[in-house]
Amino acid sequence: MRHESGVEAAVEKEGGELLTAWLTGLVRSRDYGQLAQLRRTGTETSAHIRAGWCGPREQREVFERVAFLFAVYHQGRSVPSYGHGSLGAAARRIGDGAGRGPENPGAQRLFDRVVASRRVPWRHLQHTVARLRACDQHPPSWARLAEDLVRWHDRKARIAYGWSVDFHAPEKQTKRKDPTT
Incomplete structure (x- = not known):
């Protein structure tokens, strides 16, 4: 049993990284046609199908929808962003001069809607990615987002909780007090 879950985790990680490599390649090669196909909803395009091939068969929808989120973020951009951190860490960057995260x-209301959902909150994830784009902030790691969403319903993984911890993490101290003074 342990061996199987380890293999599944390796496949998921490889899938997220494979998806990210393919998507960033589309941006670098300026393949705006396939990126536009990925932004279409309600129809399965060849680009959606290719994105789904990056993951396990039973997780095709997750990979197709993460590709959609990637394409939404990268609309009109010529430099790909691999993103970094979890969705919670990325949502912490949403905001303006009055405050972030x-x-x-x-940002707080949007994030609350994301983590309160029992189902994968696709619509709220789309709004989160659109807000990150509008605020000119880095997105979450696309590979990690795919991996997290594959495990969304795994109670032991506690994805929403992990995102909440990252969102509410205390600010890093920029100045340390000298202990000798």
């Missing part, structure tokens, strides 16, 4: 009421 938990200090920004709009």
Whole structure:
């Protein structure tokens, strides 16, 4: 049993990295046609199908929808962003001069809707990615996002909880007090 879950985790990680490599390649090669196909909803395009091939068969929808989120973020961009951190860490960057993350009421409300959902909150994830794009902030790691969403319903993984911890993490201290003074 342990061996199987380890193999599944390796496949998921490889899938997220494979998806990210393919998507960033589309941006670098300026393949705006396939990126536009990925932004279409309601129809299965060849680009969606290719994105789904990056993951296990039973997780095709997750990979197709992460590709959609990637394409939304990269619309009109010529440089790909691999992103970094979890969705919670990325949502912490949403906001303006008045505050970001938990200090920004709009970001807080949006994030609360994401983590309160029992189902994968696709619509709220789309809004989160659109807000990151509008704020000119880095997205979450696309590979990690795919991996997290594959495990969304795994109670032991506690994805929403992990994202919440990252979102509400205390600010890093920029100045350390000298202990000798």
